Amino acid sequence: MxxxxxxxxxxxxxSWISPEDFVFSWGPLLKDVSRIDNNGLNQSNSLALKIQQQLAEGKYEDATQTWGDLEDVILDHSNDVDFYNFMLDAGNGVATSTTKTLKGVEKYLTYLSIKFSSTNGASAVxxxxxxxxxxxxxxxxxxxxxxxxxxxxxxxxxxxxxxxxxxxxxxxxxxxxxxxxxxxxxxxxxxxxxxxxxxxxxxxxxxxxxxxxxxxxxxxxxxxxxxxxxxxxxxxxxxxxxxxxxxxxxxxxxxxxxxxxxxxxxxxxxxxxxxxxxxxxxxxxxxxxxxxxxxxxxxxxxxxxxxxxxxxxxxxxxxxxxxxxxxxxxxxxxxxxxxxxxxxxxxxxxxxxxxxxxxxxxxxxx
CATH class of the missing domain: 3.40.50 (Rossmann fold)
Incomplete structure (x- = not known):
């Protein structure tokens, strides 16, 4: 219906960027604007390479989980950066899920829900x-x-x-x-x-x-x-x-x-x-x-x-x-x-x- x-x-x-050439930019970008330290950059780059390998192998669900882990690293090393505006902190106090297999994904879902609900934050309703x-x-x-x-x-x-x-x-x-x-x-x-x-x-x-x-x-x-x-x-x-x-x-x-x-x-x-x-x-x-x-x-x-x-x-x-x-x-x-x-x-x-x-x-x- x-x-x-x-x-x-x-x-x-x-011309379009192929998956092999695509650069995951969160880590380097946030390092350039002093949002994460070298440790965070190294960890995020390592996970980005892992994602590229998983994509090349067609392991899309595994790549999703690793992407969630990548977001965790970024959040942990940046005081919970707002992914919609990297110069701001999300400030949402998102709790880490106890479900190990989809921890990062669940954290992202919580983040999305909070982010969407706070869009145009001046709204009275x-x-x-x-x-x-x-x-x-x-x-x-x-x-x-x-x-x-x-x-x-x-x-x-x-x-x-x-x-x-x-x-x-x-x-x-x-x-x-x-x-x-x-x-x-x-x-x-x-x-x-x-x-x-x-x-x-x-x-x-x-x-x-x-x-x-x-x-x-x-x-x-x-x-x-x-x-x-x-x-x-x-x-x-x-x-x-x-x-x-x-x-x-x-x-x-x-x-x-x-x-x-x-x-x-x-x-x-x-x-x-x-x-x-x-x-x-x-x-x-x-x-x-x-x-x-x-x-x-x-x-x-x-x-x-x-x-x-x-x-x-x-x-x-x-x-x-x-x-x-x-x-x-x-x-x-x-x-x-x-x-x-x-x-x-x-x-x-x-x-x-x-x-x-x-x-x-x-x-x-x-």
């Missing part, structure tokens, strides 16, 4: 209460037994074997097909929504939120675009974070955001993979385990939304993603392109342009 909300907007009117309170009441379509959460551990652990798998091949495939991939890498009114009916039952429980922009200009020579936003994690909610904390028309206090991307495009947010945000699985064993499985679900959603809507078919689709979402974006790009070529999906990728907004290029390379 896909279920979601359709909004009218606000009421106010050439926490995102959990906001999504499970006013938003749930407004939508009237969320299953009673479903609770929105900041970071889905179910999704993360289901995908732990795919977490470190490089996606350079998919980028090359898109480039070969003439689809441009752009990577940005760096450190960091009232409701006014017209709520749509719950969608028909189809194979996956994905929650989507589509804003039709009130700023839309109908120009056949320059079609109004639609942006699909994919959050990272994996397991972080695009409908929650991307929508209300980053680029949507309203902030967490339901006040208009002047810088919203809705001024330039329609916006489509999806809680993906299933198990994230308001998307759900009836059995945790059904959670997707790979980026490719997530891409398959998202492609099915695109067919559901676009194939029977001629107005959407006229809007070029641009795929944007942040952090780990970069991996979802490129696998979705390949999957969607194949469906388009097979005549199964009626949409156009934004003028053969494909956008990837990633805070970290490790979303592609790991």
């Amino acid at each position: 896909f279920y979601g909300v359709l909004g009218t907007g606000v009421a106010l009117g050439d 926490d995102l959990d209460s906001f999504m499970n309170g006013p938003i749930r009441e407004k939508l009237q379509i969320i299953p009673q037994n479903l609770t929105w959460g900041e970071q889905s551990d179910i999704v993360f652990y289901a995908m732990v074997g795919d977490f470190m798998k490089p996606r350079i091949k998919e980028v090359d495939e898109l480039l070969t097909k003439g689809v441009n991939v752009t990577i940005y890498n760096g450190q960091e009114q009232k409701m006014g929504l017209k709520i749509g009916d719950m969608s028909k039952f189809v194979p996956a429980h994905l929650f989507w939120w589509h804003y039709r922009s009130p700023y839309r200009v109908e120009d056949p020579s320059n079609p109004w675009p639609i942006i699909l936003w994919l959050q990272g994690g994996p397991g972080a909610s695009g409908v929650g974070f991307g929508n209300f904390l980053e680029i949507g028309p309203l902030d967490i206090n339901l006040e208009p955001r002047n810088s919203t991307w809705l001024k330039k495009a329609d916006l489509l947010f999806v809680d993906s993979p299933v198990g994230t945000g308001f998307s759900y699985v009836e059995d945790e064993k059904l959670a997707v385990k790979t980026d490719d499985e997530s891409a398959t679900d998202l492609t099915t959603l695109l067919k559901f939304l676009f194939n029977n809507d001629e107005s959407l078919q006229k809007s070029p689709l641009y795929i944007f993603a942040e952090s780990y979402g970069g991996k979802f974006a490129v696998t979705l790009g390949v999957s969607a392109l194949k469906a388009i070529e097979a005549g199964e999906l009626k949409l156009q990728l934004g003028g053969n342009n494909f956008f990837l907004l990633s805070r970290y290029s490790y979303a592609l390379f790991h």
Whole structure:
């Protein structure tokens, strides 16, 4: 089942780095800015080399654990550096898990949850209460037994074997097909929504939120675009974070955001993979385990939304993603392109342009 909300907007009117060449930059970068000492640098470099070897051998789950160990070393030697802004300390007092096999991974999950919940820290309302309170009441379509959460551990652990798998091949495939991939890498009114009916039952429980922009200009020579936003994690909610904390028309206090991307495009947010945000699985064993499985679900959603809507078919689709979402974006790009070529999906990728907004290029390379 896909279920979601359709909004009218606000009421106010050439070469790629191979895995063998990729340099894990945390240690050297933090040493350059005096955030870790030589001991920390040496340990992190040693673990980085171990990760490279594991990736070369296809031991992706082992690489994920070593990556968690690498984060532990960085945190221990830097007073818990904030990975989203390396000049700051996270200050979250993350406790080390007692589970030895996934210690670093669990520490990272805790860090993500705290980081996401504190985004735009000046907000007067926490995102959990906001999504499970006013938003749930407004939508009237969320299953009673479903609770929105900041970071889905179910999704993360289901995908732990795919977490470190490089996606350079998919980028090359898109480039070969003439689809441009752009990577940005760096450190960091009232409701006014017209709520749509719950969608028909189809194979996956994905929650989507589509804003039709009130700023839309109908120009056949320059079609109004639609942006699909994919959050990272994996397991972080695009409908929650991307929508209300980053680029949507309203902030967490339901006040208009002047810088919203809705001024330039329609916006489509999806809680993906299933198990994230308001998307759900009836059995945790059904959670997707790979980026490719997530891409398959998202492609099915695109067919559901676009194939029977001629107005959407006229809007070029641009795929944007942040952090780990970069991996979802490129696998979705390949999957969607194949469906388009097979005549199964009626949409156009934004003028053969494909956008990837990633805070970290490790979303592609790991």
